Amino acid sequence: MFTRSLLLTSAAGAALFAVPVFAAEAPDQGGAVAPDQEAQARDGRGEVIIVTARRRQEAAQAVPLAISVVKADSIESTGNFNVVKLQQLAPTLQVYTSNPRNTSVNIRGLGVPFGLTSDGFEQGVGIYVDDVYNSRVAAATFDFLDVNQVEVLRGPQGTLYGKNTTAGAINITTNQPTFEFEGRAEVTAGNLKYKQAKAAISGPLSDTIAARLAVATTTRRGTLYNVKTGRWINEQDNLGVRGQLLFKPNEDLSITLSGDYSKQDPYGFGTAFVRVGTTQRALNRQYDALVAAVNAANPGRNYAVPSRNVYDRLTDIDSTLQAGNIIGGASARVKWDVGPGTLTSITAWRFWDWKPQNDRDFTGLSIVSKSQNPSQQDQYSQEFRYNYESDKIDFVVGLFGFKQRIDTQGTEQQGSDASRWSLTNAQGGNDPSILNGLTATNTQYLKSTSAALYGQLSYKLTDALTIQPGVRLNYDKKSGFYQRVVTTGAGVVLDCTPPFVTNSPRAAQCGVYQPQLTTPSASKWNLSYDFNVNYKFARDVLGYATYAKSFKTLGINQNGLPLNSATNLPDLTTSTVKPESVNHFEVGLKTQFWDRRATFNLSAFYTEIKNFQATVNGGQFGTVRGYLANAEKVRTQGLEADFKIRANERFTAYTNVAYTDAKYKKFTNAPCPPELSGGTLQAANATPDYSQPGVPGALSPRACDISGQDLPGVSKWAFSYGAEVNAPISLLSKDGQAYLGVDGNYRSHWNSNASPSIYTKVEGYALTNFRAGVRGDGFDVFGWVRNAFDVKYIELLQVAPGNVGLIAGTPGDQRTWGGTIKFSF
Template sequence: MIKSERFVRVALLSTIGMLSMGVATAAHAQEQTPAATDTATADEEVGGEIIVTASKREKTLQDTPISVSVTGAEAIKRSQVRDLIDLQTLVPSLKVGQLQSSANTNFIIRGFGNGANNAGIEPSVGVFIDGVYRSRSAAQIGDLPNIQRIEVLRGPQSTLFGKNASAGIISIVTKEPQFKFGGNLEASYGNYNAIVVKGDITGPISETLAFSLGGNFNKRDGFSKYINLNQDNNNRNRWGLRGQLLFEPSDAFKLRIIGDYDKIDEVCCSISNIFDGPTGNAVRALGGNLVSNQPYALDSYANFASINKIDNYGISAQADFDLTDTLSLTSISAYRAVRSFTNADSDFTSADLIGENSNHTKIDTYTQELRIASNFDGPVNFLLGAYGFHEKIDSQAQLLYGKDFRGYANLLTGGNYSAFEPTLRALNGIPATVAPFGSQGLGRHEDYNYTNDALSIFGQLDFEPVENLTLTVGANYTNDWKKVATNNSTTDTFSTIDLVQTGANAGLPGSIPAGIYTPGILYPRTNSCSTVTGAPPASPGNPTRSGSCNPFLAFAPLQFLPGFLNFPNVVESGKTHDDNLSYTLRANYKFSRQLSVYATYATGFKATSFNLSYDSRPFAADFIPGSPAQVPAPAASPIRTAGLALANLTTGTRFARPEKSQVYEVGVKGQFEGFGFNLAVFKQILKDFQSNVFQGTGFVLGNAEKQSTVGFELDGSLTPVKGLNFTASVTYLDPKYDLFTGGSAFNPLTNTVVPTNLTGQTPSGISDWSVAVGGTYTLDVGGDNSVTFHTDYAMNSAYQIAQGLPYKASVESLNASIAFGLANGLEFSVWGRNLTEPQYNPVIFPGVAQTGSLSGYPPPPATYGGTVRFKF
């Protein structure tokens, strides 16, 4: 295993050396293959230049003054990139995290990104496929046939892409149907019985109508197991179909219709035990087991295998019409649907503590984009457009106790959970018809209805006052409306008991001072009394003020599922309305056809995100938490005045405020014969970054007032001789929470997440250095036959995995392939991914219902196999 720090130095020196060599070589490379900052196929090049649509116009990569990485079909094929999760090995600025299910994937660019684990949070990184927005990660990770290129636009892109692009854009472009018959067929077999088949066929139906039809099938045994179930985990089982029609009756009009359907039905994902906390012995006492203190273990225990079922489908129509020789109109209409069902044994042990943790989500999204663009010969050109968005989400979830939960609660309380039940029932008037505390099947039931409507008007003006200098100004005005209604309930009667009031009902002499009592905190016990730390000192008039001889308070940590205050109600409307003007100012100067520089200031915007989880709680301005039996009693607040207060109700957030970003960026682009590079230096700032933190029983949604990153990105490509191409990319990031007073971090003494002022700290999960290097050599062996050797290596320097904990991760990936291509279109290859099998945990989180334990996601093992392709 190469040491991370040493490799960073070596990789940087190698990159600088390659770039320097490229400059020296460029003048002698006139007859060599043109190079670019990705490995592109001939279909993606026009006159040796890569065409991209990052600016919603077809331009060469050199003429696109945006920090963008382009990964072509050839690079995707050679590196065996199956989906967007694999793409991060080729694009250092992009990080993709696979979380607890196939429906939860997080995309991060330049250290900014969110959106997984909560259907109410829109991602900060927008994903577009053939110009159509995919609003949630469940609709973004499927395999796609016949990809032409993937563009990763870094930094805020809200001027042209609206509210979905505060941190960046991933744009996937597939090939249009062709009026010449042809196609591709590919079949792979690898370890873990991995079978991947994909293909497409295209051709004319008439002189004006062409079609393409593609499909993919991806199945693999799991690379881990549930030990006690003897069943695979982390398998692959997904397939998809995609059809296109292209109607082109004239050079002035083109209509492209795309319909697709893909399905995922697999078991995912492995969870490892990083730290076996104080609850581990209770699990074992019940006869259960867990893989203890093995952070990289792939195998685990569970009562049932997880379920991940996703249906993703939609239809889109793009019409391009040349109004005149200099004006063109584009319309993109789309409907997308996602249906997902997940269920997992979330305690990750063979003890039946959590019997069900399921989620069923339906997402329907309608989008319409209309834009007009000019192509004048003069110094001024423009693009004007409008974008409409309507989305509806229906989400139902359940978390139910298993048959061992009651016994588990008794072990944690020395038998008192059951022993005190008759007393608690009597003191709170709970009838005998109510199920015993902690019974199997008790739990919480969630129902969320979410509607989002948005309208954007955008435009961009390019002005060339003198030759080779282009000044750009662009703006996007967005209105966004959201509406949420909940219908949540709990059948866990124990969690709805006011333990402070219970003590008062029992005539106990003390109570918790206002603002101190919080469900979920285990108060230290002394002589059967709970002493509250941090309480005001005792006084003659209130001798028990400093503590509470209320033994019932010891049960507070087991009140996992208290009642939920549904909204809208008379205090909370469940509605938000945001509007914003984002804009871009840019100057771009071309010294020559090969060299240009640009400077950009741009802003971005993402609208309010709702917390569609059981941890959605009233804002502090609407409610003062506490029990009426406290001394003194909680003061009046709007929710209390309206008579809506529930026992054990606490404050938090219903939604996170809008996220606003800005970037200062200077870039240089060079494209020479045999050598190319892109360099961007930037400072990027996000205000009110929407933070989503898991705290062991749910997610807390909040805002980081200000987070910034200073850094640079350097991509380079060198072709010293025909057939040989080197690529290198380096990203450096220096992130900081400039202001985050309402943050959360682990307490390293207890391994629990607690409120923490993170101002001045470095955000977790972000590497300082990310490096990707690769090489491809194609050797002509005669008769139009060839052998192609390829390897690429990606490395991220060590980063802190979780705020407050000392654990770090350093991620690396080595991929390689050898392909033998025949003149008749056949190609045979052998390949391997993740060959170094690094050990790291990209994410750490508190054990579910296991206070003091830590869980994480272990890395995947190496995969390898062989592929046969036929192009006709």
């Protein structure tokens, strides 16, 4: 009932208002702009925003879908130099990261399963750079390099963007080579030893060949101080380069060759102590008691965290940290005007090399002494696309092929404090040698193949009414290999075949790490389709309604399987994960008024997913990285409004608001949150009892029904805003401007655990940024302050393994300030 009311109310409200987008001007990538748009640009009225959201060049206000488009200057002036920071400008976008690999990008609460990453699933938000698909979020965490604009397409985009884009797509377009000589350079410096430099140059090599080269580097001191090593961690140390070569022998044919390389080598990433929340474990087996026991067993040690206030920005994690991330690739894009349409071919190769070392116990104690899972990825893709445009009919048809391989070599090792931490005295907790040096060595690979045939048609029934059906037939095949070999501290290979002698060292060791060998393999066909009806009520008022049936293909678990609570052996039934099935409804209006100086867009959506792929964590060290499981049903619904005004040359402003209500509609067999975990398990056939959360020694449910609870990582309310005012000045006898700008964003509270917990609630926060400077022909000099009011906020909370009650996290950036100088010619 709420959903129907929501959609009807939105449609009625949209009829009263005019709807638009927060956006920018796109590069020339083929296609034609309507004559009225050209006239608009000439007569100095509001901006013409050109996008390629439907794989052709058109005005953003003519595209019947919810889309946010962010200009390069908006990205740069607000300090949003990668995908992680982009959520400050697009409130329906949620990005959460503990390191580049473990990065979640969601739109409207959907996309990547929230939590630690597994290679065996697909992301629901497709990330494209110059038409090239990036298969992993981690492989798209590079700095924005010579970017022209970013389009955030909200809602399923499966018929054109494919690869299971059930939540939306991020379409990044870089600046292209030009046949006129041009260049730009930019230098920024700030506190925390922040330094950033960017440069790009473009021009002709001959009458038919043009080239472009861009480079960027970013460094910054870390934001957490590690008292154990005496240095700051979670720093930035990025280098990127991109080269492009354009061959254009005539107006009908263009060939663009591109290559890019990005290297990130920061010292990070680590966490700090946030809080302790009691679980159902025996009280003497929880965090504070365990720390006391470790100290008692080591006279004179007297361990304590350096601070229990996370905003002191102190940590003492003792494992080696590393976050080496190398990303790159090459592509060839051919565009050929053939008859009434354009044929496009995109051939691409991408690679990703991840070299991490982490602290998996989140403490300065030697519990997990080593944790590293280096990965290497290669992906190849080929897409053929044909675009046709006429007065009545526009269509796009295409073929897409994709092949990927990921290899991972993991090592996790227990330390000298592990026995005391993880074992009772009866199990040998007072004998460090039982777990010290216990090592799990993982070898795994994933092979993934995908192919698709797709098409989308726009048919104008009248000058005002257009229908737009789309369809995509997709095939996916995945095969994996995972082997974990466990060796004791003495180097003996551990055999965990039952039976066990109760409380024997072998039983204790097998309770921490289980040898495993799995070779999952599965394939699936699916059909995605959508139907859009849009009506032009007036020249600048467009209404639309969309239904989409979409899928996210099957997944396989690649990071080890959970243990069966009855046998303590790997649960092989969790090797594969069912595909998601998505039903999506959306209505909206896009409008401009006040002589197109003002834009106001409104959209309402309802999305229901069956067999939602969720990342869960059983609390065991052996599966601490999380595994995939299906929630029976998830629902997300909401409203989005975007307003932008360009009153005149002296004042511009925007605000974007999103209300997102995302819930587990039915998830009856979810892992329990920490406050309902850690105790002796309730009887297998008993009705789960949730009445004693956080009571030490209470019986713990084997699983929890979290139906009706909010999805993790989603703020119900989010908004962003910005404004700039300028005044004309004379600079060295030339006209210029002095300007003052402000921008900010707000997010309401959200939960940072797959099964929402009272201990992982992240409070809402609002950030405000200022900038002021002068600019003129070819230069821009400004100072900036970000998080100007030094708001204290949390970016991510994590539950430590073992049900000991420890919650660690990452505080958001404190107030930062600096200055930027830009030159262009």
